[in-house]
Amino acid sequence: MSDAVTTRRSRRQSRGPYGRLGSALNELDDRVGVAKGGRSFLDKIFPDHWSFMLGEIALYSFVVVLVTGVFLTLYYVPSQAIVTYHGSYLPLDGTSMTEAYASTVNLSFAVRAGLLMRQMHHWSADIFIGAIVVHMARVFFTGAFRKPRELNWTIGVTLLTLAIVNGFLGYSLPDDLVSGTGIRIAYSIILSVPLVGTYLAFFIFGGNFPGTAVIPRFFILHVLIVPALIVGLVGAHLFLLVRQKHTQFPGEGRTERNVVGSPMFPVFMAKTTGFMLIVAGVTALLGAFAQINPIWQFGPYEAARISYAVQPDWYMAFLDGALRIFPSWSFHSFGYTIPFEVTIPAVVFPGLLFGLAYAWPAIERRVTHDNALHNLLDRPSSRPKRTAAGVAVLAMLSMLFIASSTDVIANFFHVSLNTVLWTMRILVLVSPFVAYPIGYFIAKEIHATRGGGRRKTVNVVQRTASGEYVATPAPAYGDDVASELAPTPVPTFITPPEAVPPTDPGTRTVDR
């Protein structure tokens, strides 16, 4: 007996002071050498500013897209073969349709939790792209794309493009009436490319519309090729972020040569894991309560059928709006046609838009002659011209977004389509020129105010017995104290909070 006890104790001793986990880490370190790098990774500092969470929304909604998407691939059949539906959704009973559509209806109704997964997939895709746009706006307006982060900006713009493309591909896969109309429009847009359009369209679709191969091809692009690119680029995006370290807003103890915030472990890890759960939770709640893309109501796609009020998902809406408001200018010469009414709004315009996004860091560098490394962010107000340019582009895109629902607006306000169309044409052209000066002057004014963007110190005004008014600064809030402590390096290990007596923030000296 006693022999056994000693053995156990000696084994425990031989594990070292950090027990089973410590010895496992030792084993790993012997082989791979994780201790040094791992330690510095645990100490990696993440800035706490809330606007840095926007990119995390994108990242975690992408995780939700991936997980729910894997579930869907188990049931979806990417085939254009015609089958007759005999399932639980009676209004389609006996209807002939493609296997793609039939399997989508089946996974919505016959597979347990299938409808929830489909709706979560669609919602998280919408949120993914929305969060990318908001994150990109944050990066743009704060100047986070400046040297040395131009490459990561480029990766980000590429990610946005890929996300939009994959969103469209996924929207097309159910082969319902609405998505089929979208594919038809996409085909016509490809057809409009000068010189090679017809060849491109025939190669991509395997012939004249609708072709024979579009669903299987879109499927493999949607579930393998584009996601692989996105995963790879997200990896590169995050690798560069770790390598170059975060940007940060200027503030107490913050310089170009450091990063101030919370360490990776445990604070940031708890917050970010919790945030991931919240993103998944909100997506699931949307999937539970907000119906999205009810393809069973739309019925299977047949080329001769059409529904009014057919719109693409929101991230394609600016293209739809551009197509709606562009005048009917077709270019004919020497026996050839360039359908300007399609090519310009749907090919040239998005090309220019994304080209501008790619080129922006270079453009700004050329204008400002600023070749320095930047780790401290701008406040949007401190760079009025950049802010105004961003506002102008966003204003124009918003107008195009609204222009994609001219019919809905006309119906809602009972005005004629003609009026709405001309209004939107004018608004799209005018909005950037109105938004630029407004953005410029507002930014300039905010920048001119002293301490703009800072928390105001509260003054308590008292009337003395003699009738005098005396203003005294109020004691600082706990938050003020917390954010204005001088930052220190991360200690080797962090004491559990129970060991520290809770302090009264009001009594602490504020180091201003």
Next chain:
Amino acid sequence: MSQMSEHRTPVSIQGLAADDPHLAPAARHPRLVERVIALNFVVGLVLVIGFGACYWVNAAPWTLGATMGGGLFFLGVGLVAWGKYLMPRGPFVEERHPLASDEVERDAFAAAIVERGGGVVKRRKVLGGLLGGGLGAFGIVALFPLLRSLGPLPKGTLFHTDWRSGTFAVDSTGRRVSVGELAIGSIMTVFPEGLENTDRGQAVDQTILIRISNENFVTQKGRETWAPMGYLAYSKLCTHLGCPVGLYEQQLQLLVCPCHQSMFNATNGAIPEFGPAPRPLPQLPLYIDAQGYVRAQSDYHEPVGPGFWERS
């Protein structure tokens, strides 16, 4: 196992004292916060178990999402609150070391590429050229058949439909359309007989048949015999982006495309009068045979659908 571990002692705190305010929890009332977080975790746990139960009994889809979403949400809120209020408040700092190497390293790197590579390649230019040529040729040769086998060449397919002289117009079920069938102000979608259920018949040949009077209706010069007894046929493919122009306003005599609201004047050769469509809808010449069936005189006289480069 490493022999050294036997003699290790725990690492001591470096840098900060245990009562340093940086290590204090951020909450003013940690005990209360702890209870709130615990409540969040309990609610989350119950909901997640509820999700399992709902799945087990195959409850309505919304219950699955509500329990799973709520469960994850509460667990997440609890975890965030734990990190935010009960863990050290910081702020902590990390030095940022320049990424760029010093000049010696840079020069050595560039020199390694230029000197070594140059020395080897410059002396063997022909070899390099041949290798590059071979790989380049492979790239082109591999790419070409890959593209080429993706689909057929367009050739003339975009210029013609399957309407021929004498083709019967049939509805979506394949029934031939006869002259008494449409009242004035009626609309139907017709296809060339035999192709009503094919992809091509549906996507390319689809034609809209409307009746607007009892007499031969002339829309434009040269189309005097195209609309017998007021039966008018236009291609259903919008000349903007190819959506089916399925929307007919019989008093305004307008054909409207539901996608981007192009409007075509049905009584005037389907000339577009609003929206982005650049060309009239092509008109299909019709005749009515001795049995009273509606038939095509010929194919469309111009390509149907949206514009493309080769279209004149």
Next chain:
Amino acid sequence: MKRVGAYVAAGLAALAPVVAFAGTAHAQTFSFTPYQTSRFDAGTPNSSVVVRNHHGVIISYGDSAIMYHAPSSTLDALGQALFLQNCASCHGDQANGIPANGTPGAYPNLIGLGPATIDFWIESGRMPAVDTAAVEAPRRPPRLTHDQALAIAAWVNSLDPSYPYIPSVNLKGANVADGAALFALNCAACHTIEGDGDALARGTYAPSLRNIPATQVAEAIRTGPANMPRFTGNLSDYQVRDIVKYVTTEIQHPRNPGGFGLGGLGPVAEGFVGLLLGVGLLALVGFWVGERQ
């Protein structure tokens, strides 16, 4: 390859000043009476069931799917009185669209339209019109009762008996799947696939189908009110019945198994929910997770 070369050459040549922009707006004025319903050459119904009265006049016709009934001629006198009271100021006291001291042609001639047309316009509350100059007569709570509408239809029909009579749809045995397919082919282009309706040319619109009784759906299909096309020989009574079934069940009471239907606006509403509720809510949570410095 030769052809591609030709394209390149042609593309370069196209830069020459020989440039043609084709296709623009061709505004054209129509003589257009707002609520006009076109004349209707229905002829004698060749239905499987035809019921005649003792004068040999057809009083009902149809089949197992839809029976069309003429309103009883005993209502004629009442109908005339109601017509003179409510309708004659525009349509004239002979219902021919010529008011006592107005210009002929300014208002629709009701002769020969058939009882279903009269019944539809009155029972959907569009007539008597509130604003006779409006482009569309909106659907309203009916001003006249069902029996009054039948009486007016009976009197107008007595002036020149014509079809279609007022349909009575027998939804038993209707095939809702066929109805869905027919709806997608014939109706969705204007009314949208979810039946919400939408704006059309020059201020007209396709009304929502969410709250329309079966009889009026069938009447609208058969008579083509205002700008709606008329469906006669190209839809059988059985097909009309299937469509009516689909509209009165799936369109008017959508199952929405996925949660709230978001008003049937599709991607527009979904985009707003996704951006505001999704990204917006999560950004607010992020605002809490992060610090404000």
